Amino acid sequence: MTPVTAAERSDAARNRERLLLAARELIGQGGVAALTMDRLAEHAGVGKGTIFRRFGSRAGLMLTLLDDSEAAFQARVLFGPPPLGPGAAPLDRLIAFGAGRIAYVLEYGDLVLAAGHASRGRFDVPAAALWNHHVQMLLREAGVDSPEPWLMAGSLNATLDAERLLHLVRDHGVTIERLATSWRDLVTRVAGGA
Amino acid sequence: MTPVTAAERSDAARNRERLLLAARELIGQGGVAALTMDRLAEHAGVGKGTIFRRFGSRAGLMLTLLDDSEAAFQARVLFGPPPLGPGAAPLDRLIAFGAGRIAYVLEYGDLVLAAGHASRGRFDVPAAALWNHHVQMLLREAGVDSPEPWLMAGSLNATLDAERLLHLVRDHGVTIERLATSWRDLVTRVAGGA
DNA sequence: AATAGAACCGGACTACGGTCCGTTTAGTCC
DNA sequence: GGACTAAACGGACCGTAGTCCGGTTCTATT
Known part of the structure; x- marks a missing residue:
């Protein structure tokens, strides 16, 4: 800062x-x-x-408010124990990443939502770039040879969009477990698994 | 109406x-x-x-403004010629659907964006439900046996989110062809293809 | 310690989406 | 055609995020 x-x-x-x-x-x-x-x-x-x-804006304030928890999550992903952190198989890390992200979004709910309404579009925020890069790396390590690795990572991340997740949970009663299951299914298929 | x-x-x-x-x-x-x-x-x-x-709201007005073009697109998907319309292989229809959706979003740009800021969340709008159902059907026909078919369809549709697509095109110069390629890659993998 | 100027402060101001409620009008029934 | 009612009307009003700029305060320099 x-x-x-x-x-x-x-x-x-x-x-x-x-x-x-x-x-x-x-x-x-x-x-x-x-x-x-x-x-x-x-x-x-x-x-x-x-x-x-x-x-800068209300969203910027929310982002700052989330700084600590966001940094904590980043640390868990980058340096924490497997399967979220390094050491596990790429696909397992990918699955864990989605589950962690889902839990994070649901925990901070409205705060994440309000932070997303940034004028910059909620995509160019530094954290988003980091997750994009992270997913891209895991896909590569998992042997996924996509013609558009960056876009593919972005697509998977779009799946974890806060507004979507919160809408599903709050307005449709979808459980966090089902969301995690769906994510696992998605990335497993993308990685060429069962 | x-x-x-x-x-x-x-x-x-x-x-x-x-x-x-x-x-x-x-x-x-x-x-x-x-x-x-x-x-x-x-x-x-x-x-x-x-x-x-x-x-109802500004977004509702935008939705009404889009009514005609949206209906036209729906007609092409439901009754038009293959591969977008019925008759082609499910996976080909899915690929065509994404390409068509991308083209549609880019064509109507800001209008779609403004329509998305509805208070209802932009997910429960009738059209969204239709696309969800459509993708779900195509996945089933393509033999994709997902534990959460509805969530899987929603995930794929999230990938086509207007805000994301427009951001990629406008702020990162991504071409419509690359977007279509990425979509094809994604759904092909999900369907268990190459 | 005095000074200069950059950084910061505050709150009146704007533009916007959306609401409210007293008033008007279109359709209907005698 | 007159009266009645439900619907539609309109624009003043509200709360919001965000801007602007004259005045103030901090800090570096001498």
Whole structure:
């Protein structure tokens, strides 16, 4: 977050902390929907413009709020124990990745949803690029020789879209187990399995 | 559109026509973004409330605007010549369906995008259910025996999400041919092909 | 410690989608 | 054709995300 070129000014840092704290408080009280920018500004004792300079948009703020948990998940994928982390067979890692992603999305629900409504389109966000790359790597290791590896990885990731998953769970009562099963089925077939 | 239970009142019909005409005019002049509800109301000489009673939301209006082309595409899929229509091998129909869908989304671009921002979530819209059912049927005919046929069809359709396709084309310069290739690769693998 | 200027601050302002409710009008029944 | 009712109408109103810019505060420099 802190730019390399210049240290963050102390008042800016103080306000950023205040804002994140106030944001979590508001969400804790009334859910993500209760977090409006006006309320946040008032509750944090800060001007509205300050929020937008700092986080760019409401979605940017949500992204920042998710930073910690997102980093934790990334760490589990990149350095954690198998099958999610390195060490397991590529297909098993792929299956575990989907299951983990599904669990993550359902756990943070509305927050992920709100973060997705970024003006940038929710695809170019750094994390998305990382997952794309990760899936692409696992596919290659699994021996999948696709004419469009990058697009194939993107397609599989589109399957894990937060809005879709939450819609299925909330409006159709689909269980997390069924989602995981479906993902396993999909990637197994793509990888040329049974 | 006209409810079976009661005929539409003449003033309502007149205003609906006015609104659709004015909407197409505004879009023709300044693109979909230029179609704001206030402007539309003024340009059509109609109150704003009238628009919302008739179409429910901005997305609903967009959906209505797409009605004709959507119906045309549906007709091609359900009754048209192979490989999109009936008569071809299931896998070929599936491939053609994706290609057709991609072309459709790219052709109507922003309109489809705006229609997708419906409050209902863009998944429960009637057309989406139809495509889901269609893909599910083709998979079954192709001998794909999935533990979750409905979710599998939904996953494949998620791959054709308008926002994703348009993002790839507009922000990454991906061609329609590459998208079609990737879709073919995906469904071929799912169907157990090469 | 004084100073300059960059970074930051705040809140009034805009544009938008969507709602509400008192008013008008179309269709119907006598 | 007059009266009645349900439907449609319209535009003021609301809450929202996001912008703008004059004033303020921090920090580096001397």
